[in-house]
Amino acid sequence: MNAFPDVSKIRYEGPQSENPLAFRWYNPDELVEGKSMKDHLRFTVCYWHTFRGTGSDPFGGGTMLRPWDDGSESVANACNRARVAFEFFEKLDVPYYAFHDRDIAPEGKTLAESNANLDAVVAVLKEEQQRSGVKLLWGTANMFSNPRFMHGAATTCNVEVYAYAAAQVKKALEVTKELGGENYVFWGGREGYQNLFNTDMKREMDHLARFFHMAVDYAKEIGFKGQFLIEPKPKEPTKHQYDSDAAACLNFLRAYDLMDYFKLNIETNHATLAGHTMMHELEYAGMQGGLGSIDANTGDLMLGWDTDQFPTDYYLTTQIMLVLLKYGLAPGGVNFDAKVRRESFEPLDLFYAHIGGMDAFAKGLKVAAAIRADRALDKFVDDRYSSWNSDLGRKIESGAVNFKDLESYIMPKGDSAKNASGRQELIEHVLNRYLDKVK
Ligand code: XUL
Ligand code: CO
Numbered sequence: 001m002n003a004f005p006d007v008s009k010i011r012y013e014g015p016q017s018e019n020p021l022a023f024r025w026y027n028p029d030e031l032v033e034g035k036s037m038k039d040h041l042r043f044t045v046c047y048w049h050t051f052r053g054t055g056s057d058p059f060g061g062g063t064m065l066r067p068w069d070d071g072s073e074s075v076a077n078a079c080n081r082a083r084v085a086f087e088f089f090e091k092l093d094v095p096y097y098a099f100h101d102r103d104i105a106p107e108g109k110t111l112a113e114s115n116a117n118l119d120a121v122v123a124v125l126k127e128e129q130q131r132s133g134v135k136l137l138w139g140t141a142n143m144f145s146n147p148r149f150m151h152g153a154a155t156t157c158n159v160e161v162y163a164y165a166a167a168q169v170k171k172a173l174e175v176t177k178e179l180g181g182e183n184y185v186f187w188g189g190r191e192g193y194q195n196l197f198n199t200d201m202k203r204e205m206d207h208l209a210r211f212f213h214m215a216v217d218y219a220k221e222i223g224f225k226g227q228f229l230i231e232p233k234p235k236e237p238t239k240h241q242y243d244s245d246a247a248a249c250l251n252f253l254r255a256y257d258l259m260d261y262f263k264l265n266i267e268t269n270h271a272t273l274a275g276h277t278m279m280h281e282l283e284y285a286g287m288q289g290g291l292g293s294i295d296a297n298t299g300d301l302m303l304g305w306d307t308d309q310f311p312t313d314y315y316l317t318t319q320i321m322l323v324l325l326k327y328g329l330a331p332g333g334v335n336f337d338a339k340v341r342r343e344s345f346e347p348l349d350l351f352y353a354h355i356g357g358m359d360a361f362a363k364g365l366k367v368a369a370a371i372r373a374d375r376a377l378d379k380f381v382d383d384r385y386s387s388w389n390s391d392l393g394r395k396i397e398s399g400a401v402n403f404k405d406l407e408s409y410i411m412p413k414g415d416s417a418k419n420a421s422g423r424q425e426l427i428e429h430v431l432n433r434y435l436d437k438v439k
Contacts, residue, residue, distance in 0.1 A: 001087040003068045007351055009091050015439060020352055025362035028093060032369045033325065038095060040324075041361055042333030044137040045092065046295075047099035049308065050350055051085050055342035063345045073106040075117050079124045086128040092354050096137035096333050098185075101172045102145060111164065115171050122175050129179060137183060137333045138229065138265075138293070139176030141168045144189025144237065154211035155191040155204035155242065162207065169211075170218055177224040182331040183293060184224070185265050186212070187231035192238030205242060209256035216261045227331050228262045229292045232281065233270040236306050245274040246284045253290070263292025267337055268316070269299040269306050279319040286327035293332025294320065296357060310338040310353045314435055317364025322377070325368055334361055366438045376434065380427055387417070 012030075013022035028038040054062030068084045070077050082104065089097055101114075105121040108114040129135060143153035143165050151157050153165035176184050191208060193199040216228065230253075234244040243249045246264055253259045264285045271281040285291040298311045311317060336357050340349045371377055387393060392409060395401045401409075410416065 001083045003084040003087055004091060004347060004351070006348065007091050010093055010351070010355060021355070023355060023359055023362070025359040025366065026355075027362070032365055033372070037362055037365060040329070040365055041358075042096060042137065042329060043094040043358055043361075044096035044098050044333045044335035045085075045089055045094050045354065046335055046337050047085065047097060047103040049337065049339035050088070050354075051081055052103050053339045055340075055345055057342060060342075063342045065345050065347065067347070075106065075120050078105050078117070078121045082121055082124045083128060086132050086134060088350065089134045090132050092351065092358075094134070094354070094358075096135050096182075096335075098137045098139070098335050100140050100142035101168065101175065102142040107146065111167060114168075118171065118175055122178060125179060136176065136179045136181040137335060138185045138226070139172055139179070139181045140185040140187065141165075141172040142189070143168060149190050152190045152192070152204070152238075154208045155188075157200075162211070166211065166214060169215055173215065173218055173224055174222060176226065177222055181224075181226050182333075183227045183229050183265075184215075184219070185229045185231055185293075186215075187233065187265075188241055188243045190237055191243065192235075192241035194239050205252065205256075208242065209252070209258065212256070212258055212262065216258070227292055229265040229332070230262055231265040231267060231270070231295065232274065233267065233306075234274040236273070245271070245276060246281045246290070250285070250288055250290050259290075263290050263332075265293045265295060265332070265335075266291070267295030267297065268311065268320075269297050269308055270295075272299045273304070273306060277319070278316065279323060282320060282323040282327075286323055291323075291327045291329075291332075293329065294324070294334055295337035296320075296334045296361065297336065297338035308337060308339050310336065310340070310357045312356050312360050314360060314363050314367065315431075317360045318367040318371075318431070318435065319364075321361070321364040321368035322371065325365075325372060363438065367434050370438050371431070371434050376430055377427065380423055384420070384422065 007021060011022055012027040013019055013024065015024045017024050026037060028036060030037050032040060053064060055064045056062045069081055085097065101118055104125065105117040108117050143149050148161050148164065149156070151161070154162065156162050173184060193201065230243055230249055232243045232245045232249045233241050235241055242252070246266060249264055253262050266278065266281045266285055268278040271278045282291060296311050297308045298313065298316060300307045300309065336354060338353070338357065340353045388397065
C-alpha cells in the first residue's frame with residue numbers, strides 16, 4: 001500500500017521541532033513513572049471517523065478526499081480500505097484500532113450476507129494485524145444507523161428488532177474474539193427515548209439488562225476474555241439516552257447485577273454534554289472501580305452538540321492523565337473518537353489531527369507525572385482533610401460512633417473548630433506552574 005506517499009513513519013523530534021509530521025511530546029519508549037508512554041497511553045485510531053467519515057452534515061454532503069476509496073459498498077473496496085487503514089496506523093505508530101462491525105464491512109441484504117461480508121474483511125484485518133503488530137482495542141456493533149433501529153436495539157418496542165440486535169452482537173463478539181480484541185464496547189446508540197408518553201422505561205431498561213447478561217453469557221461460552229464496556233452519553237441521537245452519565249451507568253450496572261462484568265468507556269464530549277467535566281466522570285468511575293477506557297476528543301464551548309473534535313488542550317489532557325495515572329487504564333486505551341472538520345478534507349489532515357492529539361496526551365502525561373512526583377496536589381488534599389486523621393475522624397470512618405456520640409462530643413465545645421482556606425486559586429496557579437515547567 002502507498003496511500004500516503006508524502007508521509008513516512010512519524011518519529012519523535014522533541015518539543016523544539018517545527019515539523020508538523022513529527023511528534024513533539026509523544027516518545028513511545030520514554031519511561032514515565034517506570035512505564036513507557038506507549039504502554040501508558042495505548043493510542044487507538046477509530047475506524048469510523050477516520051476511514052468512514054465523509055464530512056457530511058445536515059446541511060451538505062461529504063467533502064472528504066479519499067483517493068483509495070472508490071465510494072462503493074463493495075467487499076473489495078472494504079478490503080482495500082482495511083489495508084490502507086493499516087498503512088495509516090503503522091505510519092502514525094499507534095498500537096491499536098477500534099471499529100463497529102458496519103464500519104469495516106458493508107451491510108448486506110440479509111443478516112447472513114452481512115456476516116459473510118464481515119468474515120471476508122476480518123480475514124484481511126487479521127492478516128494485517130499479524131503483519132504489522134497493530135492490535136484491536138475493541139469491537140462494537142453499529143445498532144443505530146440502519147432504520148430498523150429507529151426505536152432502539154436492546155430497548156426497542158419491536159421484539160424482532162431485539163432478536164436481530166442480539167444476533168448482530170453475537171457475531172460482533174465472535175469477530176472481536178477472532179481478532180484478539182481486548183475489550184467490547186456498547187454505546188447505547190438509540191437506547192433511550194424521544195417522548196415518555198409512548199415509552200415503557202422500566203420495561204426497556206429490563207430488556208437492556210437482559211441483553212447485557214446474554215452478551216456476558218455468550219462471551220463465556222465462546223471464551224471471549226475481553227472487558228465489556230458501556231459508554232455514557234446523555235443525549236443525541238435520542239432526547240434522553242439511558243446511559244446518560246457515569247453515575248447513571250454505574251447505578252444501572254449495580255441494579256441489574258452487572259458490576260462484575262462491565263466498566264465504563266468515558267468520552268470527553270459526552271461528559272461535557274452531560275454537564276460534567278471529563279475529570280469528574282473519570283474520577284467518579286475510577287473511585288468505584290468502573291473506569292475502563294476513554295474516547296479521547298473534545299467539544300466546542302460554543303456548541304451544545306457532539307462535535308467530536310481532536311483534543312489539543314494541555315489543561316484537559318493533564319486533568320485526564322492525573323486520573324488515569326491514579327486508577328490505571330489497561331486493558332482500555334486512549335481512543336481518538338474524533339473527526340477532522342469537513343473543511344479539513346485532505347488525507348494529510350488525518351495525520352495532523354492525530355499527531356496533535358497524541359502530543360497533547362503525551363504532554364498531559366508528563367505534566368501529570370511531574371505533579372504526582374512532587375505530590376503537589378496531594379499535599380493540598382491531605383491538608384484539607386487533616387482533621388479526619390484525628391481520633392474522632394477515625395471513629396466516624398470506621399462506623400464506631402453514632403449521632404448521639406457525636407452530639408456528646410460537640411455539644412460541650414459550643415461550636416465546631418474554625419475552617420481553613422480551600423486555596424483554589426493557589427492550586428490553579430500551581431497547576432499552571434507545572435504546565436510551564438515540563439519542557
Ligand atoms: C457516539 C460515540 C460512538 C461510540 C461507539 O457519540 O461516541 O462512536 O464511541 O459506538
Ligand atoms: Co465514543
